[in-house]
Amino acid sequence: MKTPENTPPGIGTRLVRAGRKGAGRFVNPPVVHASTVLFDSVAEMHSGEAPYVYARRGTPTLDALSGALAELDGADGAVLCPSGLSAMTAAILPFVSAGDGILLPDSVYGPARSIADTVLRPFGVTTTYYDPAVGGGIADLIDERTRLVYVESPGSYTMEMQDLPAIAAAAHAAGVVVVADNTWATPLFCRPLDLGADIALLAATKYIGGHADLMMGAVTGRGEAFAKVRRHHGAMGLCAAPDDVYLALRGVRTLEVRLARHMASALEVAAWLKERPEVRRVLHPGLPADPGHALWQRDMIGSTGLFSIVLDGSSEAAGARFVDALKLFGIGYSWGGYESLAVPGEFTRTATNWSGGPLIRLHIGLEDPSDLIADLDQAFRLAAG
Ligand SMILES: *Cc1c(COP(=O)(O)O)cnc(C)c1O
Numbered sequence: 606m607k608t609p610e611n612t613p614p615g616i617g618t619r620l621v622r623a624g625r626k627g628a629g630r631f632v633n634p635p636v637v638h639a640s641t642v643l644f645d646s647v648a649e650m651h652s653g654e655a656p657y658v659y660a661r662r663g664t665p666t667l668d669a670l671s672g673a674l675a676e677l678d679g680a681d682g683a684v685l686c687p688s689g690l691s692a693m694t695a696a697i698l699p700f701v702s703a704g705d706g707i708l709l710p711d712s713v714y715g716p717a718r719s720i721a722d723t724v725l726r727p728f729g730v731t732t733t734y735y736d737p738a739v740g741g742g743i744a745d746l747i748d749e750r751t752r753l754v755y756v757e758s759p760g761s762y763t764m765e766m767q768d769l770p771a772i773a774a775a776a777h778a779a780g781v782v783v784v785a786d787n788t789w790a791t792p793l794f795c796r797p798l799d800l801g802a803d804i805a806l807l808a809a810t811k812y813i814g815g816h817a818d819l820m821m822g823a824v825t826g827r828g829e830a831f832a833k834v835r836r837h838h839g840a841m842g843l844c845a846a847p848d849d850v851y852l853a854l855r856g857v858r859t860l861e862v863r864l865a866r867h868m869a870s871a872l873e874v875a876a877w878l879k880e881r882p883e884v885r886r887v888l889h890p891g892l893p894a895d896p897g898h899a900l901w902q903r904d905m906i907g908s909t910g911l912f913s914i915v916l917d918g919s920s921e922a923a924g925a926r927f928v929d930a931l932k933l934f935g936i937g938y939s940w941g942g943y944e945s946l947a948v949p950g951e952f953t954r955t956a957t958n959w960s961g962g963p964l965i966r967l968h969i970g971l972e973d974p975s976d977l978i979a980d981l982d983q984a985f986r987l988a989a990g
Contacts, residue, residue, distance in 0.1 A: 689808020
């Protein structure tokens with residue numbers, strides 16, 4: 606796409622224009638509810654030239670979103686999945702078979718451990734967890750059975766940044782595929798394929814949808830690695846439903862303005878929390894004091910609304926009292942919607958020790974940050990009393 610002056614369009618322009626080719630005179634593409642696609646003739650049916658053959662394999666609605674997500678990632682294509690978790694499975698399975706091994710960061714989104722234990726292990730694929738801070742040291746963990754290194758930066762709950770370029774360089778030197786979960790940063794703030802990942806994925810459930818009203822995942826990539834993902838995705842019968850796809854596409858249009866607000870409000874709230882005596886640590890890579898800040902500055906151009914705090918000296922029960930005392934923050938899983946959420950940290954460590962203290966994860970929504978700060982302030986006082 607070119608703007609009138611032939612300069613590359615900015616991100617706002619791309620978000621507005623992406624995936625709209627099939628809409629004709631209408632601003633938005635039609636929501637095609639379909640299973641069967643009709644052909645003009647048997648000859649056309651067998652020609653392999655028909656633009657659509659069966660709704661599981663694509664409709665104008667699905668193509669609009671997958672086209673937009675592929676463009677944002679600089680990818681050859683995108684496949685849509687019914688949830689972020691299913692996108693993770695769809696990104697891993699194409700690269701492994703019996704006897705192989707994969708490497709998962711110890712800070713990985715928790716249900717990845719269920720993929721390892723429930724899906725991969727019975728097929729003879731072993732999982733080794735690694736320190737998310739490993740960087741190029743991943744080379745020492747790669748053996749002749751390793752087929753895939755998974756990266757998620759920053760990590761779930763504990764927010765460790767990972768050195769994706771260093772990990773990718775070491776993995777590629779050993780012929781190993783790199784898959785990156787980019788749910789937190791979104792393609793607006795980080796482009797994992799440009800940083801060395803072969804495959805990128807995200808839970809569109811979070812910021813792409815942006816309104817806590819849908820579940821979806823997407824996998825993107827380039828070249829032969831993505832061709833493999835596409836084949837597997839088709840063979841597994843994965844697809845996403847048209848109304849949800851339409852909502853996700855609507856989310857794409859406002860992604861930049863929403864994320865600008867999430868970013869600014871989260872940084873403001875995080876800076877306020879950092880000064881509180883009740884808070885031992887704020888885990889947010891966008892803060893200069895965060896151990897991941899240098900990597901964040903190098904690899905990302907923005908931060909989003911999700912970060913964690915570690916409470917000072919307080920027990921799990923005191924953490925629960927604090928969360929219960931919040932009025933504007935909902936208590937619940939997921940994040941990326943317009944509303945603020947708080948949840949006590951629930952995570953497992955098997956390769957590293959994490960002994961930070963009681964952790965609370967906050968999602969900063971689109972409310973006025975001064976109201977959120979006032980809410981946190983009254984909850985600290987209530988929890989202490
Ligand atoms: C939420 C999340 C997922 C899973 O997405 P669902 O749509 O809830 O299945 C995957 N990765 C990360 C980092 C997430 O936060």
